[in-house]
Structure formats: structure tokens, C-alpha cells
Amino acid sequence: MSIRLKNIWFRYPGMDKWVLENISYEFKEKNIYVIVGPNGSGKTTLFKIASLIYKPLKGSVFTWDRDFWRLKDKEALILRRKIVYVHEKPVLLHGSVLCNIAYGLMIRGYSKEDAFRKARDYMNELGLTYLLDKNVNMLSAGEAQLVSLVRALILEPRMIFLDEPLAHIDIEKRKIVLDLIYRLKEGAGIAIATHDIYLAYMLADEAILVENGKIKIMEREDLFHNMMLRHKQLNTLV
């Protein structure tokens, strides 16, 4: 049960340079993958291809052993609903936090009452009830990111791609997110793109370095040393 990328090539329209070159990799359930790499290295593009948002120019994406981009709309929708991508900059719909959390449930066929009830129960369980009736315009950056994460996690996806999930979140709320991630790991695969060394070290079952359009699979310790080295180099420059 996995998402398998096979010989993926991708570049954006109007650009000559390939963002990803001949990438093959498999994201499996019940694993945490940490993806690191410099800005602009292709981490987000890799995530958007694996989460079925972008169609690769060459290569195939197999979702649970089925070639996704050859599927009919109905079959594709069923598979899409097992995978969620959470943006680095939180994207929230206009309205209340409750409406945002319930949105994904409603598009899956929940009635408004059931979706709202489930959203309230979920937020209550996380101790975030105080956010529910807030308008999204009134949220801080950290709260917005938290809402964006909860909105994805409530859908209980089989595979989730988190792009810099803790970037704006304070220490106190990080614990909530980490607990959620560990809980989700019991039934799902999780891929996290991050620049946070400690988060990467703490969470990674498998680590991937994305650089110059290519990927390199690394041991957790190697990843940690690689990131530490980069930080040291940066500090020397400063």
C-alpha cells in the first residue's frame, strides 16, 4: 500500500531547466519520511507530484499499484481522497475555523450537521475549541497553520504530505501537532518537508535529500550530520 514514483521528470511551463530529473521513490504507509534540501531544490514540487496535484511530464505515479494519471475521473477521485497535501503557507477558506475544518468532510458526503459535530469533537479532543468560532481573518500565523493541519488530519488520510508543518507554530502547540503525527502514523504514511534539524532527526524513519532535481536516500544519522554541516557553514558565513 503505497505511492510509487517511477522515473519522474518535471519542469514548469516556459522553463528550460528540469526541476525533477528521473526520480523514482516509494512512499509507504506507517512510515514517516523527512524530506530536506535547500530552498528551490524541488521539495514542494516532489510533494505536489506525489500528492497527485501536478502531473509529471514524463514517468508514472502509482497509487496503491494503479497508474494514477491513466485512471478515469471517478476512480481517480476515490484514490485522491486517500492522500492529502498541506501547504507550507496555510490556505484557509473565508469564514469560520469550524467551516474550514468541516469542509473536507462535507465534500466527502457528510451532512453539514455531522461534519460540524465531528469537527467540534475533534477540536475539543485537541483542546482547541476556543478557535472554532473564530473567523480565519482573526487567526495568527501559527493558529492558521494549526487549523490547516487539523483540517487535513480529520480526514484520516492514508498518506499525508506536510510542507514545513511547524514553521509558524509555537512550542506549546508543536506538542499537539507531534502527537497528531504520531497518532496518524499508526494507520498512514507521512512525508514531511522541513528545514528543522531536530524535527527531522526526531521523526524520520527514512530521510530524503532533494538537491539539483535529484534525490538521495540517507540514513537518519547522515541526514542529521548533513544538516548540521550546512548550519555550521551558514554560521561561518554569518
Added chain:
Amino acid sequence: MDILNEILDITIRSLWVSGSATIISSLWSILLAYKLSRSPGASRYIIPFFEALIGIPTVLIGLLLYMILSSRGPLGLFRLLYTPYAIILGQAILITPLITSICYRVLSSSWNTYGELAYTLGASEKQIMAIVLRESIPGVIAASVMGFSRAIGELGIALMVGGNIRGFTRVLTTAIALEVSKGEFEIAVVLGAILIVLVVAISFSLRILRRMYRV
């Protein structure tokens, strides 16, 4: 009192003619813009063409419609020439490139943000379209207001296919032209002032509506 009644009659007619044209044009322009926002080549070829059409002279549309709607034209059997419906049709065509190109920008940007979000949360094509349109309401309203301002202020179409018939197809702009040609500048200025007040008032009310939507 008669003049006041006539001015009121002309003002109400202008509002419903241009309002109807804006509603009709907005309906097809928004759908067209959404389709174009999902077409990869639209920004390179189709949208520049629409943008070029924004400045098309109103008399040219008037002339083309005159030929189409006249009794010998292909749509002559509908007897629309010199009716308010001919003006509505002409104004709707006039503002289509304007509303479409603005809505295209709004919807493209909205799709990249909200469309992608809805997609990854598992929305179907219809659900994605619904959320993208919902999140684009302020921009779409702005486009329609611009279209309305252009429609209510145009003269060529109203004159050529409306005929400026008193009590039937006379609207603010054709009435102003008529009063100036008669040398009745005072009435023309009053009508001009009404036109400006209408455009500004509608623009401000919709601005307030947009702000209310954002909160």
C-alpha cells in the same frame, strides 16, 4: 413635473437595461473565464485577444448588431431592432471581453490557491468550481461593476439599435446627446450628473458588500 417624470423614467430604464446586460454578460463571462482559467494556452493567445477587444468602439458593435437585427438580417424575424432588448444584447456583448478578462485573472489566481486546496482535500471537479467561484466573489463583483459602468455610459449601441425612442428605448446617454443637440444644456447636465451619481453609488454599495463578505 413632466420633465421630472421623464427623467425618472429614463433613469429607471437605463438602470434595468444596463443592469440586465451586466447580469447576462456576467453569467456567460464568468463561466467562460473559468473554462479559460483551466486551459493552459489561454493566457498566451485567447486572453490577449479579449483584452484587445475591451476598447472596441461601441458604434462598431452597434453597426454589426444593426445589420444582424434589421428585418433583412439573420435575426430579423425576432423584431428586436429599436427595442430595449437590442440595447441589452449589444451592451452584454460590449462588456463581455472586459468582464471575461478580469474574471480570468481573478479565477486563475483563485484556482491556484483555493482550487488546489479543494483538489487535495478530495473535491470533485464541480466542488472545486463551486469553491473557486465562492472564494472569487469579491473579484467577480468588481469585474461586473466595471462592466456595468461601461454599459451604462455607452452611447453608440443605444443610439444605433435602440433608436432613442421616447418612453421606450431612451436611456441616459441618448437623452444627453439629444438634449445637447437641441441646445438644452441644463437638462443635459442634470442627466449627466444622474449618470455619474448612479455609477459612483453602485460602485460604493458593492464595495461595502465586498467588505462585508471579507469579514
